[in-house]
Amino acid sequence: MEFFLQQLVNGITLGGVYALVALGYTMVYGIIQLINFAHGEIYAAGGYMGVILISWLFAQGFPPYVCLGAALVLAMGYCALLAMAVEKLAYKPLRQSSRLSVLLSALGMSIFLQNGLMLTQGVYDRAYPGEMVQGGFELGSVMLSYMQIIIVGVTALLLVALNLLVFKTRIGKAMRATAQDKTMSALVGINSSRIISLTFAIGAGLAAAAGIMVGLYYGSVRYDMGFVPGVKAFSAAVLGGIGNITGAMLGGLIIGMIEVFAAGYISSEYKDVFAFIILIAVLYFMPTGIMGENVDDTRV
């Protein structure tokens, strides 16, 4: 029983991370029908910025939680800028081109960014210096590390904030409107280019937060840390219904749970395979996902 509860805790933690990254994939696909391969590298860049910023701030003498908070904000901002630059450079010019072209461009940018990280940060893992956020406590017989609590807390906060933004604010409604019908949204005065940039920025910010927290959780980051989690997060987005924000959150949790439980009860070497199998299964049996798609399926 303790094992089950422990896996539950781990699953929620991991699921939250996948949800954050999945949101970026789902929002971008919803609005421009692109699988943003480069999104995984944004997550990795966030992880690196976490190490860089926290190390620097810590060395300046700030207490750990201040370091974390400031690093989160700064890294989210940095990744938002990075994602907007990628969009402007590699996707926007291809808006009138074929789907294949922009997909290949995304693939190219993914490789470009990943190797850019490698060239600037090195091939080896980059670890957090010394003790950052260690320890935890026991709740009954389940181990809850402080880091897990932080992850779940920050994730929940961000998810709630995103929900509020997308469903309650004017700009959020505009984002949803643009995702449903780009032409019509322009006809009511919404600048779709700006909305698209904003979508990329928000998705990137969430992925950056996820990257930092994962880096802290494992104590180190790597230049290729974005590839496999990226595909898993995309699977989560598809599972929940591509373009559907609530779906992405749900899908992330489900994938996280499945991965943790499968690793715990079935096999831990093959844990990555489970997410891939879910991806293939969902796309084969239920391509619209659990909560239904939310894409712009209009012509012209």
Next chain:
Amino acid sequence: MTIRASKLWFGYAVAMAWFYVLLWPLLGIKASGLEFAKSFAIWGKVAVAAAVLLVLYQLKGAGAFGFMQRPASVVGKAAGVFARRVPTWLSLSLVVACAVAFPFFTERYAHDVAISVLVYIILGLGLNVVVGLAGLLDLGYIAFFGVGAYTYALLSVHFGISFWLCLPIAGCFSALAGCLIGYPTLRMRGDYLAIVTLGFGEIVRIVINNWMSLTNGPNGILGIKAPGMYWYNGTSFEHIWLNSLEQLYYIILALAVFTVLAVYRLNYSRIGRAFEAVREDQTAAELMGVNTLRIKLLAYALGAVFGGLAGTFFAARMKFVSPESFTFIESAMVLAMVVLGGMGSIPGVILGALALIALPEVFRGFELYRMFVFGGVMAGMMLFRPSGLWPAKRMGVRSEERE
């Protein structure tokens, strides 16, 4: 300065500012303090290079290179006319003759590179059947390479089956793998197909990496035999191993020529027509009586066969296989070759392989930058020259684009 020029330079300034803002945090924030020197140095070089290109671009627009361009285009046209006069069989024979003579004029290192290039040419042509002809974006193609390699590895090490016998066997296994991987994707739309094939590629790699009892996991399989042959040495037939680089070179050359011929025939066959019909407009193809599901499976299977053949050779040449050689990056690289050269174009793919494998060997010092440049080139090609370096002669508009 004209309005257009000042807009161009303003854009340049904005772009350079963004670039520095994005570059500096990765290089300049250290626990010891904030530094600007290193990032500024890199930024400076890029900014200068970009400025030079921008100036050249503006000069070209203003016609400053006319003195070079006009005679250059005259020479180019004359060369084109001359080339068209030469019958194809002659130029092809020339190419083959050069390829055959190649080892005699070069040393070991070049042979090594040439063998790699030829392996990738086969891979590229195989992927070309799937992506270029049939229009199915396969991001897990390297899995077939792996299936072929491991098939030969296991058959050779456990059963001592010869290389030549394994070639068709591996081909069959790869074709089977192609059908298995292709089947679930048959009804999926283009971008989903891409990520699913990526998933499959990864699944194959992870399985190979973890199934210790079968594949020996990350340790790989050692002791694979090279191709063997019976050689009449004047008195009797003796069995020799074809171990030397030159011998291997000729084997792979033969395989490559076979692949080129096969793909060429496929291109101009009824099946090839069907592939293209499915690529251009699936619904229309279906209405014209093309069984699109079967055709797509055939495309996967045929493409996979070439991957399997290349894999068999690869295992024989390296005498060792491990899952490290079959990562997603390899799939991406083969795809980059096809895209760079021109999708659906045989000479294009060959050119792409040369560019992506042989060229970096020339710039040996920049080994680390290879994939970095690949990525940039792939994205850049889409922006500037999506049809590739040597475009296929028939390129239509994909049906998805019209939606």
Next chain:
Amino acid sequence: MAEPILELKNVTSAYGRIKAIKDVSLKVYPGEVVSIIGANGAGKSTTLMSICGVLKPEAGEVWYDGQRIDGLASDLLPPRGLCQVPEGRRIFPRLTVEENLDMGAFFRRDAANIEHDKNRVFQMFPILLERRKQHGGTLSGGEQQMLAMGRALMGRPRLLLLDEPSLGLAPLIVQQIFRIIREINESDGVTVILVEQNANLALKSSSRGYVLETGNVVMEDDAAALLANPDIRKAYLGE
């Protein structure tokens, strides 16, 4: 005569290589209701799309309110008072009725007036008030048309383009819609361009009309004259 609020000068637009409208010129004066009638595929929707920047004209000029707008991005037009209700309603299916209306006023900053306008739309179309929390996609065709019109009106347009407002709707609803069109034209002075296959209905509600045939303007006259014209009656009014 006052200056036209909208003028097209020899506009040619194409979809790919097919020229949908050729050399189309028309003028609309403030306060008018002008119809553009013609058969299916005559180029009526293309004309509206060319005005609103969804399609960039290959040749010719589009003038609105004394300024050239051809080639401008679509989203720059509603703030200038130019709104369109496109063919097929195109309400945002997964936004609620109220959110759809809010989107119509997206570019506006005057919150109090927006509330006032929203209430006015609910007065015009009470069924929308009833369904205000429902998703747009769950509404019937007629309700969606009302929502689309209400959304356009939220932008306080000075020039309203309506593309096939009667298409696929029950006669009673069509009557209601056209009553509203008359109302906003007469009491708010909104200029209306009406694109319709139902020529009878359109011309009866307009002061002037243009007839499009395979991309060309073949006739231009007062609505009454067009209604009486025997050729028009034969071709479009079902005689």
